[in-house]
Amino acid sequence: xxxxxxxxxxxxxTSNGNLTPVEHLPNSRSESPTPxxxxxxxxxxxxxxxxxxxxxxxxxxxxxxxxxxxRLSEIEEVEEEKEEEQQQGxxxxxxxxGGGAEGVEEPxxxxxxxxxxxxxxxxxxxxxxxxxIYTRYGSEExxxxxxxxxxxxxxxxxxxxxxxxxxxxxxxxVVFLRKSPLVLVCVSRTGQSDSELWRELHYVYYQILSLLTxxxxxxxxxxxxSYDLRxxxxxxxxxxxxxxxLLETDAGLMLNATMSLPLCGTTRNIVCTSLxxxxxxxxxxxxxxxxDRLVALIRKKEQHLHHTDLHLLSNLAASSSSFRQGxxxxxxxxxxxxxxxxxxxxxxxxxxxxxLCLILVSTDREDFFNLSDCKQRFLERLxxxxxxxxLKEALHSPTYPVSQVGIPELWHFIYKSKSSGLYxxxxxxxxxxxxxxxERLMDLYxxxxxxxxxxxxxxxxxxxxxxTENLLAWSTSGFELYLCFSPLATKAxxxxxxxxxxxxxxxxxxxxxxxxxxxx
Amino acid sequence: MMSYPVAPPxxxxxxxxxxxxxxxxxxxxxxxxxxxKFCFFHPERPTMTAMRVDAKVVMxxxxxxxxxxxxxxxxxxxxxxxxxxxxxxxxxxxxxxNVGNKVITLGIWDxxxxxxxxxxxxxxxxGARAAIVCYDLTDNSSFQRARFWVKELQTFEEHCKIYLCGxxxxxxxxxxSARQVDYHDVQDxxxxxxxxxxxxxxxxxxxxxxxxxxxxxxxxxxxxxxxPEEKGVxxxxxxxxxxxxxxxx
Ligand SMILES: Nc1nc2c(ncn2[C@@H]2O[C@H](COP(=O)(O)OP(=O)(O)OP(=O)(O)O)[C@@H](O)[C@H]2O)c(=O)[nH]1
Ligand SMILES: [Mg+2]
Numbered sequence: 001x002x003x004x005x006x007x008x009x010x011x012x013x014t015s016n017g018n019l020t021p022v023e024h025l026p027n028s029r030s031e032s033p034t035p036x037x038x039x040x041x042x043x044x045x046x047x048x049x050x051x052x053x054x055x056x057x058x059x060x061x062x063x064x065x066x067x068x069x070x071r072l073s074e075i076e077e078v079e080e081e082k083e084e085e086q087q088q089g090x091x092x093x094x095x096x097x098g099g100g101a102e103g104v105e106e107p108x109x110x111x112x113x114x115x116x117x118x119x120x121x122x123x124x125x126x127x128x129x130x131x132x133i134y135t136r137y138g139s140e141e142x143x144x145x146x147x148x149x150x151x152x153x154x155x156x157x158x159x160x161x162x163x164x165x166x167x168x169x170x171x172x173x174v175v176f177l178r179k180s181p182l183v184l185v186c187v188s189r190t191g192q193s194d195s196e197l198w199r200e201l202h203y204v205y206y207q208i209l210s211l212l213t214x215x216x217x218x219x220x221x222x223x224x225x226s227y228d229l230r231x232x233x234x235x236x237x238x239x240x241x242x243x244x245x246l247l248e249t250d251a252g253l254m255l256n257a258t259m260s261l262p263l264c265g266t267t268r269n270i271v272c273t274s275l276x277x278x279x280x281x282x283x284x285x286x287x288x289x290x291x292d293r294l295v296a297l298i299r300k301k302e303q304h305l306h307h308t309d310l311h312l313l314s315n316l317a318a319s320s321s322s323f324r325q326g327x328x329x330x331x332x333x334x335x336x337x338x339x340x341x342x343x344x345x346x347x348x349x350x351x352x353x354x355x356l357c358l359i360l361v362s363t364d365r366e367d368f369f370n371l372s373d374c375k376q377r378f379l380e381r382l383x384x385x386x387x388x389x390x391l392k393e394a395l396h397s398p399t400y401p402v403s404q405v406g407i408p409e410l411w412h413f414i415y416k417s418k419s420s421g422l423y424x425x426x427x428x429x430x431x432x433x434x435x436x437x438x439e440r441l442m443d444l445y446x447x448x449x450x451x452x453x454x455x456x457x458x459x460x461x462x463x464x465x466x467x468t469e470n471l472l473a474w475s476t477s478g479f480e481l482y483l484c485f486s487p488l489a490t491k492a493x494x495x496x497x498x499x500x501x502x503x504x505x506x507x508x509x510x511x512x513x514x515x516x517x518x519x520x
Numbered sequence: 521m522m523s524y525p526v527a528p529p530x531x532x533x534x535x536x537x538x539x540x541x542x543x544x545x546x547x548x549x550x551x552x553x554x555x556x557k558f559c560f561f562h563p564e565r566p567t568m569t570a571m572r573v574d575a576k577v578v579m580x581x582x583x584x585x586x587x588x589x590x591x592x593x594x595x596x597x598x599x600x601x602x603x604x605x606x607x608x609x610x611x612x613x614x615x616x617x618n619v620g621n622k623v624i625t626l627g628i629w630d631x632x633x634x635x636x637x638x639x640x641x642x643x644x645x646x647g648a649r650a651a652i653v654c655y656d657l658t659d660n661s662s663f664q665r666a667r668f669w670v671k672e673l674q675t676f677e678e679h680c681k682i683y684l685c686g687x688x689x690x691x692x693x694x695x696x697s698a699r700q701v702d703y704h705d706v707q708d709x710x711x712x713x714x715x716x717x718x719x720x721x722x723x724x725x726x727x728x729x730x731x732x733x734x735x736x737x738x739x740x741x742x743x744x745x746x747x748p749e750e751k752g753v754x755x756x757x758x759x760x761x762x763x764x765x766x767x768x769x
């Protein structure tokens with residue numbers, strides 16, 4: 001059995017005090033063996049300004065809770081009542097709201113059946129009129145009654161001026177996200193917390209916005225409430241599927257951070273300055289990716305990219321082979337940057353089989369050939385300065401073994417520098433070579449994460465022992481750290497490992513992080 | 521290592537007096553002349569010389585009719601099996617082709633069929649010299665969509681030549697009952713609108729090269745009607761942003 005040790009207590013508080021660096025200037029990079037815990041001085045912190053918008057891991061959720069938080073307990077009661085009604089015979093209350101749920105006997109079982117097939121979360125999107133828009137599994141038509149019931153639930157609770165957040169029943173969670181004109185629903189039996197599931201739904205929502213923009217979405221439903229949004233979303237199924245997959249496997253989406261590709265400092269510099277030089281009047285962001293890892297990001301002055309937008313962009317680039325066949329040119333909305341308009345993205349891979357992908361984001365839809373030219377200039381500079389080959393070689397080892405750190409019993413870790421918005425993580429060791437094991441570890445990290453970021457009772461640190469591994473998570477104003485040890489490790493060992501690891505990251509930060517954030 | 525005859529390549533639009541001439545956009549791009557296949561920004565090329573895109577060609581048609589497969593077959597001589605991957609927005613490739621003793625470079629815009637991009641479609645077909653409007657021989661609704669594109673082009677791009685292309689010919693060859701779009705019906709329609717008509721298979725390669733060759737030949741034959749003597753474009757102009765704005769018509 002798992003046991004949690006919440007160290008609200010002594011240990012961490014004192015060490016916190018001791019570790020806080022004397023100097024607080026963001027530019028004074030600590031050479032001392034105890035790296036700073038204050039934001040801006042932690043290992044990996046950017047030297048200048050951050051390139052990302054500063055984000056909390058649960059910013060969307062905290063915003064939502066501010067609205068509804070005070071009524072939280074009340075709402076839970078309402079939900080429970082509702083559940084009973086449902087089980088007793090199918091929608092006594094739903095008739096009143098006219099949500100199209102007539103004749104549905106046991107909607108919950110239907111949902112159960114759907115979820116049981118796959119041990120993954122099921123995601124539905126529907127319109128406020130109860131029309132199906134998206135389902136992760138199965139066809140929208142087949143599930144339209146389920147969706148009708150969902151909408152009826154939502155309306156029923158709203159009729160009492162409440163908001164339905166989630167239903168917990170029998171190991172199953174149904175989480176609702178209301179983003180007018182859409183309703184998003186996640187059904188899960190994986191034991192993830194509501195917050196995790198809300199994050200998933202937020203991502204799906206932003207994915208839809210990135211294809212349509214918010215005004216367009218609102219317009220189609222204003223014109224016709226019963227509009228079938230699938231017409232406008234057709235062809236994006238792979239993109240959404242890819243995103244949902246990432247949410248299960250990529251820690252960056254959980255952390256609101258991006259992993260950078262380990263690269264020697266000199267090469268990174270050449271790459272960054274070459275990309276900076278390849279600018280064009282309407283360019284807003286130049287993003288060089290190696291798979292899902294960030295190699296370089298150049299911004300227009302004063303403009304910051306949001307992690308969510310970056311994850312959406314990188315997922316988009318990965319989800320159609322058409323970007324490998326030629327140069328892609330597509331409108332894309334970056335919903336966190338501005339949900340009301342389109343940018344235009346030039347997306348291309350350097351070689352058909354390579355993972356190096358350049359995304360140039362412009363404000364001008366006529367900019368294709370300008371950006372194509374930027375790409376060309378960037379590539380030439382790289383080659384002239386012999387960095388292209390080095391970069392390609394770096395792709396062969398996009399990560400590092402945890403043994404480099406030299407901490408016994410340490411199997412894996414995730415370290416996020418809060419001020420740079422970047423994180424680093426070694427490759428997964430042997431115990432996690434199967435997909436199930438990787439997902440299990442990811443679930444454990446998600447659990448730790450949700451405890452650190454609990455909406456009402458956040459923890460600063462948590463130590464958790466299971467039969468298969470010992471875990472430690474720690475959050476300061478400067479960083480977030482998740483460590484996974486073999487079951488042989490002790491708590492004392494785990495704690496001493498933290499300082500050692502931070503020192504190592506400080507030593508390697510040039511390679512592991514992108515320390516300077518350049519603008520055009 | 522990388523040196524240009526004049527200056528780095530850039531899109532240059534011929535700033536011209538008459539309406540018909542503004543539709544000719546010239547583009548200088550990197551190209552290895554010995555390489556017949558498209559190798560636009562192939563990073564391995566040690567030397568590159570400037571190449572211009574002569575004619576803009578746009579692929580239009582309903583989702584999944586096979587536009588990308590057609591381009592893939594023509595440019596890379598292959599047919600990709602595996603799950604169908606929708607094009608997002610549009611993809612651009614350039615490809616050179618010999619017509620008589622001339623080399624014509626087609627700049628091909630492979631657009632996405634999804635309705636989502638319909639409002640954007642003008643930026644892809646504006647100034648195109650040729651439009652390959654595709655429909656799936658096994659899907660009648662795709663031919664209705666092709667009619668829509670024809671209308672759109674007739675209204676907004678009168679100088680764009682239209683090539684109606686029935687795709688997935690291999691599917692109806694083996695099984696006549698699979699055909700949903702009658703050859704002669706299309707032929708009548710094509711004659712009425714003064715377009716060309718092809719039936720192709722990207723899977724077998726049937727008729728694909730012939731289609732693009734016809735596009736290039738027609739362009740080659742008509743190019744000089746519009747362009748008695750197109751001067752080499754002045755690369756110094758690239759600093760001026762106004763030369764880009766002529767694309768906005
Ligand atoms: N049998 C056969 N199948 C084809 C042929 N051409 C395309 N297909 C198949 O049709 C599907 C769609 O092909 P695409 O070329 O991606 O379609 P598209 O028109 O580019 O679609 P969008 O990008 O979404 O607009 C794929 O599964 C192809 O394998 C063909 O000539 N014969
Ligand atoms: Mg396509």
